[in-house]
Amino acid sequence: MIQEYGVIRQMIIITDGRSNIGVSPIEAASKAKEMGITVSAIGIIDSEGNEEGDVMEIEAISKAGGGLCDYCYPKDLGLTLQAMTQKTVNHTLECIVSKQLKSIVGQDITSIEPKSRMRVVEFIENYGERVDLLYAIVLDTSKSMTNKLELAKNCVVDLMEALNNRKGISRVALVSYPSDIGSTANVACEFTTEMHILEKGLKALKAYGGTPTGPAIETAAGLIIEYEAPAQAHYV
Amino acid sequence: MYSVKCKEIIGRWYKGKYKIIKPIGSGGVGEIYLANHEYRGLVALKVTKSMMSITKEYDVMKRYEGKDYIPKVYELDDFEIHGEIYHYFAMEYIKGYNLTKVMKDSLPLKLKIDIFIIILQIIADINDEGLIYSDLKHENIMVDERNLTIRLVDFGSLTQFGKGVKEYTPLYDRCSWGLGDRVADISYQTFSAAILLMTLLIGRKLTPDKDKIKSAMDILKKDNIPKTLIDLIEKVLKGDIIGCRVFLNNLRNIDLSEKDKVFGIDSWLDSIIAILVFLLGFMLMKLNETSFRGGINPR
Numbered sequence: 001m002i003q004e005y006g007v008i009r010q011m012i013i014i015t016d017g018r019s020n021i022g023v024s025p026i027e028a029a030s031k032a033k034e035m036g037i038t039v040s041a042i043g044i045i046d047s048e049g050n051e052e053g054d055v056m057e058i059e060a061i062s063k064a065g066g067g068l069c070d071y072c073y074p075k076d077l078g079l080t081l082q083a084m085t086q087k088t089v090n091h092t093l094e095c096i097v098s099k100q101l102k103s104i105v106g107q108d109i110t111s112i113e114p115k116s117r118m119r120v121v122e123f124i125e126n127y128g129e130r131v132d133l134l135y136a137i138v139l140d141t142s143k144s145m146t147n148k149l150e151l152a153k154n155c156v157v158d159l160m161e162a163l164n165n166r167k168g169i170s171r172v173a174l175v176s177y178p179s180d181i182g183s184t185a186n187v188a189c190e191f192t193t194e195m196h197i198l199e200k201g202l203k204a205l206k207a208y209g210g211t212p213t214g215p216a217i218e219t220a221a222g223l224i225i226e227y228e229a230p231a232q233a234h235y236v
Numbered sequence: 237m238y239s240v241k242c243k244e245i246i247g248r249w250y251k252g253k254y255k256i257i258k259p260i261g262s263g264g265v266g267e268i269y270l271a272n273h274e275y276r277g278l279v280a281l282k283v284t285k286s287m288m289s290i291t292k293e294y295d296v297m298k299r300y301e302g303k304d305y306i307p308k309v310y311e312l313d314d315f316e317i318h319g320e321i322y323h324y325f326a327m328e329y330i331k332g333y334n335l336t337k338v339m340k341d342s343l344p345l346k347l348k349i350d351i352f353i354i355i356l357q358i359i360a361d362i363n364d365e366g367l368i369y370s371d372l373k374h375e376n377i378m379v380d381e382r383n384l385t386i387r388l389v390d391f392g393s394l395t396q397f398g399k400g401v402k403e404y405t406p407l408y409d410r411c412s413w414g415l416g417d418r419v420a421d422i423s424y425q426t427f428s429a430a431i432l433l434m435t436l437l438i439g440r441k442l443t444p445d446k447d448k449i450k451s452a453m454d455i456l457k458k459d460n461i462p463k464t465l466i467d468l469i470e471k472v473l474k475g476d477i478i479g480c481r482v483f484l485n486n487l488r489n490i491d492l493s494e495k496d497k498v499f500g501i502d503s504w505l506d507s508i509i510a511i512l513v514f515l516l517g518f519m520l521m522k523l524n525e526t527s528f529r530g531g532i533n534p535r
Contacts, residue, residue, distance in 0.1 A: 075443075079406060086402050090288050109287060110321055113249055114294075114312040121291045158411070162418060165400035 015140035019213030028217035029065035039065020177216035185216035247313035335374035360480035368420035395420040430472035
């Protein structure tokens with residue numbers, strides 16, 4: 001029965017700058033999308049001033065990854081992260097339902113008269129509450145994040161709390177970049193539903209080094225693809 | 237920032253024709269424009285790319301149409317510019333100002349409380365429908381200039397009891413203050429109402445911080461607010477008073493005359509003076525005693 005709802009595979013990148021090491025993040029995002037993963041991104045706007053290129057890269061990543069993107073000041077990160085998560089889950093479901101509608105009746109949602117859309121919307125909403133979620137958070141821990149890292153950690157904990165209020169099972173993994181080697185990403189926490197495991201992973205994170213966004217997306221995509229839900233989870 | 241750059245839009249389904257006049261606001265889910273409709277005259281258009289949120293908001297406003305605090309809504313429709321589809325609905329344009337202005341104006345305490353009581357009644361009415369208005373904030377509450385009534389303008393945050401809160405503003409959010417979780421329950425609602433009252437009284441907004449509720453209460457105390465009122469706000473924030481109607485009844489029972497506060501200061505000063513006089517007397521006595529003794533028994 002639960003199987004019917006399927007699993008939604010998502011990743012969200014939280015960064016304050018532009019990638020400068022390794023493969024292009026846009027190519028990595030596009031590959032992830034081909035694997036059925038939606039890639040979204042949040043850019044933290046700094047008072048020190050971001051360059052236009054940073055903004056453009058985030059937009060390009062989320063476009064290639066089939067997700068959404070948003071920007072915020074550090075103080076609004078928590079709210080943005082939660083709103084974004086909800087939006088991308090709904091967005092993904094909207095796309096799936098729209099595709100299915102199209103294959104059944106040859107129409108997508110926007111070709112239904114606005115008056116009659118509420119029923120589809122209600123369906124998507126309920127589905128969104130119940131569907132299982134594999135959610136990889138890809139957190140930039142490069143040197144420029146030094147002053148924002150503690151805040152970002154709190155926001156991730158808040159998000160996990162919010163996700164645990166859903167009816168479906170939400171598994172969260174945490175990928176941070178760069179790793180100790182510098183050019184790759186680090187799996188700070190494998191997929192889990194347990195807050196204390198995530199918190200342990202967060203606690204170990206420190207800000208240093210460059211910004212290998214592309215390799216980080218590849219690592220997160222690998223985690224999601226390799227993950228197989230434990231058998232008993234289907235009967236929970 | 238505003239995405240609708242064109243002068244005129246025509247609805248894809250119902251062919252409503254609108255001349256865009258100017259942007260008048262933006263929120264988490266969309267942007268609001270003042271527009272002129274060919275027959276209806278001035279309306280407010282809520283425009284977004286998020287089909288889900290706007291459809292839900294329209295549905296709930298339509299469902300409770302007729303409640304006087306809900307602006308009248310017209311049609312939900314789509315339009316297309318530069319190959320992008322936007323969704324919008326038209327609603328009554330409310331000429332007036334939002335509660336931020338009321339908050340910043342130095343109005344008499346009694347008047348601010350009276351305004352808040354009207355808001356609390358509206359929120360209680362929404363709660364009676366089994367819904368929480370999770371994004372309660374100054375910006376979403378309008379004072380209609382024509383008849384000085386209170387109107388709410390954003391219904392995207394209505395959440396059924398028991399569900400997770402998805403739309404909120406940290407200042408009014410119990411979880412951001414570290415005083416509970418982010419779930420649509422009646423105490424979440426009363427908490428946000430108490431913050432609304434608190435900011436209305438002190439005339440400015442605060443930054444929420446876990447474990448900082450005490451300093452917020454200290455600000456109230458410095459601001460010449462009657463103690464009974466501060467106590468009430470504190471009780472609501474701590475979850476000892478739950479439910480907008482209970483809050484309302486408690487608020488109505490408060491004596492708003494400043495007597496309490498004036499008396500408070502006076503008695504405080506009195507006691508200090510009394511202590512000083514006593515000490516002075518005591519010291520004089522001591523002095524007297526020593527000089528007296530000194531007089532009798534010189535060494």
